[in-house]
Amino acid sequence: MPKDDDIARRELRELLVMLRDGLDQPPLSVKFRLAMEAVLDLLGEQNLGKRLAAREHISAYLAGTWGE
Numbered sequence: 001m002p003k004d005d006d007i008a009r010r011e012l013r014e015l016l017v018m019l020r021d022g023l024d025q026p027p028l029s030v031k032f033r034l035a036m037e038a039v040l041d042l043l044g045e046q047n048l049g050k051r052l053a054a055r056e057h058i059s060a061y062l063a064g065t066w067g068e
Contacts, residue, residue, distance in 0.1 A: 009037060031065055
């Protein structure tokens with residue numbers, strides 16, 4: 001049986017595809033999609049310690065990816 005996180009990520013991907021198609025946009029890059037998933041994971045996290053750790057991870061990822 002799939003975990004709730006797996007289901008939520010699949011539904012997120014489906015939503016992003018529907019939005020992209022509805023707006024007639026090109027596919028999202030893998031990096032952008034992964035960043036979106038990380039942000040949504042961060043927003044859904046209830047544990048403050050995990051939330052702050054995820055925030056730092058996302059910040060480091062974005063800095064490394066887009067050179068901030």
